[in-house]
Amino acid sequence: MAETHLIKKYSNRRLYDTNTSKHITLDGIRSLIVAGNDVEIVDDTTGEDLTRAILLQIIADQEQGGRPMLDATFLMRLIRLYGNPIQEMMGEYLLKSFDSFSTQHAELQEQMRSSMSTLPLTALQDIAASNMKAWKSMQDAMLGKKPSDNDTE
16 A cells, blocks of 8 residues: 655755665655655755655756657647646646556556457457547536537537
């Protein structure tokens, strides 16, 4: 079962996992998150929440090596949204999109496991249709469309 790890950042910039009573690196925090745990990172002196800043640092480190997920075009578009009236809505939209993607990914994995006994092409077509329907519903909800609005498009 996943747990939340409280990480304290000391003035010497070292990170300390209070759950394990050990110092931890950024890669160690990433490993905790990949394993399904949540983290809360606070400044040991002030108690200030540093979670977002540290998570952004971990993402930046990951983007520097290997195969990046976020290309320059995406990042420039994201930067342009800051200060824009739709900034808050876009953040919510991205979160819901990611949640939808994660749910669909989990469903796809489960359907793939259970569909080994059926014709693979049929199973994939059913999965794709289900995913498109879920994606359309999520987009309509974000745009404030009612289900009846879909009929007029």
